[in-house]
Amino acid sequence: MLSLRHALRLFAILYAIAFPVQAAQHINVLLYHHVSANTPPATSVSPDTFAGHMQYLHEHGYQVIDLGQALSLIQAKQELPANSVAITFDDAWRNIYTNALPIMEEYNYPFTVFVNTDPVDQNNGMAMTWDMLRDIKQRGGTLANHTRDHDYLVRKADYNQQWLADTLANIDFAQQRLQTETGSTPRWLAYPYGEYNQALKQALKARGYLAFGQHSGGIAAFSDWQALPRFPAAGPYSNLKTLRLKLASQPMPVDYQALPDTVIRLDQAANNPPTLSVKMLQQEKKGVRDQLRCFILGTAQTPTWQSQQHWQVSAAQALPSGRSRYNCTAPVWGQNNYYWLSQQWLVYKH
Numbered sequence: 450m451l452s453l454r455h456a457l458r459l460f461a462i463l464y465a466i467a468f469p470v471q472a473a474q475h476i477n478v479l480l481y482h483h484v485s486a487n488t489p490p491a492t493s494v495s496p497d498t499f500a501g502h503m504q505y506l507h508e509h510g511y512q513v514i515d516l517g518q519a520l521s522l523i524q525a526k527q528e529l530p531a532n533s534v535a536i537t538f539d540d541a542w543r544n545i546y547t548n549a550l551p552i553m554e555e556y557n558y559p560f561t562v563f564v565n566t567d568p569v570d571q572n573n574g575m576a577m578t579w580d581m582l583r584d585i586k587q588r589g590g591t592l593a594n595h596t597r598d599h600d601y602l603v604r605k606a607d608y609n610q611q612w613l614a615d616t617l618a619n620i621d622f623a624q625q626r627l628q629t630e631t632g633s634t635p636r637w638l639a640y641p642y643g644e645y646n647q648a649l650k651q652a653l654k655a656r657g658y659l660a661f662g663q664h665s666g667g668i669a670a671f672s673d674w675q676a677l678p679r680f681p682a683a684g685p686y687s688n689l690k691t692l693r694l695k696l697a698s699q700p701m702p703v704d705y706q707a708l709p710d711t712v713i714r715l716d717q718a719a720n721n722p723p724t725l726s727v728k729m730l731q732q733e734k735k736g737v738r739d740q741l742r743c744f745i746l747g748t749a750q751t752p753t754w755q756s757q758q759h760w761q762v763s764a765a766q767a768l769p770s771g772r773s774r775y776n777c778t779a780p781v782w783g784q785n786n787y788y789w790l791s792q793q794w795l796v797y798k799h
């Protein structure tokens with residue numbers, strides 16, 4: 450005779466076979482700055498729009514999880530819950546405390562704030578205070594490094610020893626302030642403006658930092674851990690019609706370590722427009738290769754395939770001074786979503 454307990458157990462086993470727990474190997478991270486209706490539109494979402502984003506995640510099966518936990522799982526090549534998302538805020542604006550924190554607590558969503566420590570130390574009225582930051586941490590938030598002063602890190606005449614020493618001192622100073630004021634702090638840096646170069650990445654790697662940019666895409670084991678992407682979700686990127694495609698996307702499986710350096714000097718005209726050369730980690734089906742597109746300066750470009758795994762693309766004209774991005778997508782074979790790859794470039798004249 451089958452007891453109720455055994456019947457339930459049998460049911461649980463059959464259910465698990467019929468509906469396997471979905472898992473993923475990547476996470477998509479959203480990037481916000483201001484959550485306010487009265488701050489610069491390009492880097493802001495209104496509290497209503499932000500609440501709409503969180504409600505969308507809640508209602509569409511997304512698992513908002515702790516960024517540190519997610520990164521540990523990915524690095525250990527373990528599986529994450531399907532549809533994992535992490536939420537980050539750069540700059541530690543006070544409106545995160547007043548406007549975003551209550552919404553995050555309503556959903557019980559963890560989040561990370563990347564802090565510039567000088568404005569907090571100066572108690573400038575715009576940034577959170579150390580008391581607010583400690584409170585955020587006590588309520589389940591994570592605090593991490595966004596340099597002390599939010600200066601441009603790679604808009605310099607020379608990338609010499611002095612530049613590197615000054616830059617690392619800036620980052621280490623912020624790390625020390627966070628540790629002193631709030632306790633244990635992960636060695637994560639968000640590059641101001643998402644700007645970095647190869648030399649800085651290597652130095653950060655040697656010091657045990659993971660680092661985040663502002664180019665879009667998801668994070669997987671094959672990511673460049675000193676140039677981790679995030680999807681900007683404010684200003685022009687806050688529209689759920691496009692944000693939902695990004696949330697559902699997967700990181701394009703390419704050799705991220707081999708992507709070209711991001712900085713182009715304005716006086717090196719021969720390098721502008723830059724060529725993005727990419728090596729896929731696997732042979733993609735022809736249907737995927739044929740549908741690869743890159744969106745550059747508002748137009749779609751069809752990359753050139755050199756082999757079944759190598760392709761390249763460049764803008765039709767020289768990139769303007771400042772930051773630009775190449776955003777590339779291709780359909781994931783057999784799935785209703787996209788691979789995503791983005792490279793940010795910085796063209797500047799010192």
Ligand SMILES: [Zn+2]
Pocket residue numbers: 539540595599641642
């Ligand atoms: Zn910032």
